[in-house]
Amino acid sequence: MNILERFNQGDRIALSKIISYVENQYPDYRKVLAQLYPKTGKAYRVGFTGPPGAGKSTIVDKLTSLLVNEEHRVGIIAVDPTSPFTGGALLGDRIRMQDLTSREGVFIRSMATRGSYGGLATTTKEVAIVMDAFGKDYVLIETVGVGQVELDVVNACDTTVVVLVPESGDAIQAMKAGLMEIADVFVVNKSDREGANRIVGELEMILDIRRKNGEWEYPIVSTEAVNDKGIDVLLSKISQHREFIIGNHYFEKHRKSQIKTDIRKIVELKIKDIIDEKVLGSLDLDELAESVFRGEDDPYSAGERIFSQINLTNSADKT
Numbered sequence: 001m002n003i004l005e006r007f008n009q010g011d012r013i014a015l016s017k018i019i020s021y022v023e024n025q026y027p028d029y030r031k032v033l034a035q036l037y038p039k040t041g042k043a044y045r046v047g048f049t050g051p052p053g054a055g056k057s058t059i060v061d062k063l064t065s066l067l068v069n070e071e072h073r074v075g076i077i078a079v080d081p082t083s084p085f086t087g088g089a090l091l092g093d094r095i096r097m098q099d100l101t102s103r104e105g106v107f108i109r110s111m112a113t114r115g116s117y118g119g120l121a122t123t124t125k126e127v128a129i130v131m132d133a134f135g136k137d138y139v140l141i142e143t144v145g146v147g148q149v150e151l152d153v154v155n156a157c158d159t160t161v162v163v164l165v166p167e168s169g170d171a172i173q174a175m176k177a178g179l180m181e182i183a184d185v186f187v188v189n190k191s192d193r194e195g196a197n198r199i200v201g202e203l204e205m206i207l208d209i210r211r212k213n214g215e216w217e218y219p220i221v222s223t224e225a226v227n228d229k230g231i232d233v234l235l236s237k238i239s240q241h242r243e244f245i246i247g248n249h250y251f252e253k254h255r256k257s258q259i260k261t262d263i264r265k266i267v268e269l270k271i272k273d274i275i276d277e278k279v280l281g282s283l284d285l286d287e288l289a290e291s292v293f294r295g296e297d298d299p300y301s302a303g304e305r306i307f308s309q310i311n312l313t314n315s316a317d318k319t
């Protein structure tokens with residue numbers, strides 16, 4: 001039996017292998033995705049982002065338990081930053097969600113960001129598609145919100161949850177990092193700690209205008225994830241948001257705009273393949289840099305010259 005047949009029969013090892021295949025962008029991985037695509041469309045994607053250590057994994061863990069109790073099948077993608085600024089130091093304290101793996105219908109996958117700018121686990125969306133095709137009802141995507149880089153991932157989600165904690169200035173920090181813009185639902189976790197009410201108040205103030213202007217309430221949910229408090233409220237707010245965006249056709253619009261982005265990305269990647277292999281591969285960039293440095297050439301003219309040699313139609317025979 002080949003791997004796709006095993007995948008179609010619900011074999012988790014086949015799922016795992018196909019995810020690796022996609023994640024590592026092995027040859028023809030897009031063909032594999034094309035084969036799986038007709039089976040997708042069922043999974044609802046929820047993104048969780050927020051500062052390191054805010055309790056995102058703990059929340060995802062408890063939420064998954066609730067979803068499993070309701071007989072949903074859940075895929076989890078934890079996007080791990082490998083950056084020296086956010087990795088390492090925190091690893092000791094973080095929740096790993098291991099005990100979930102034994103739950104019926106739950107599948108967890110960690111993905112590294114590989115530290116590249118904007119390349120935040122480039123294939124996160126594709127992995128979500130694979131999980132969708134496997135029959136998951138929910139795909140939960142956890143990513144550390146440390147700046148603009150996580151936007152790719154939340155753009156791939158239907159509902160985005162921003163998790164904050166009572167630590168000083170968190171709401172303001174979140175605003176600076178652009179997290180406020182992307183949130184559909186806010187969570188103030190670690191409500192057992194001092195300052196929880198203060199940050200809820202800060203958020204209320206920031207959200208006041210947006211609430212007045214729109215139809216969505218931008219709820220703030222107080223949770224104490226370690227003690228499983230508030231998670232049921234969070235789930236009901238996520239479900240309400242889902243109903244809201246389906247009801248006003250925003251879901252449809254958002255998905256279509258994602259599809260447009262995806263198609264564009266696929267074309268861009270193919271063009272990039274051509275540039276990498278057929279153009280830059282056969283050029284001596286060092287030599288060019290040398291002559292620009294010596295003042296015999298300039299980067300703009302060099303770029304133009306190289307570009308004029310590219311024949312996209314004739315080169316585009318590679319998959």
Ligand SMILES: Nc1nc2c(ncn2[C@@H]2O[C@H](COP(=O)(O)OP(=O)(O)OP(=O)(O)O)[C@@H](O)[C@H]2O)c(=O)[nH]1
Pocket residue numbers: 051052053054055056057058059090091093094095096144189190191192193223224225226227
């Ligand atoms: N006091 C308190 N601690 C909590 C709460 N929720 C989670 N924690 C603890 O906070 C620490 C970090 O939790 P994680 O769930 O790993 O946080 P995270 O946001 O996933 O962390 P990263 O993935 O490393 O960014 C763990 O020690 C948790 O037990 C809470 O409600 N109250």
Ligand SMILES: [Mg+2]
Pocket residue numbers: 056057058094095142
């Ligand atoms: Mg985590």
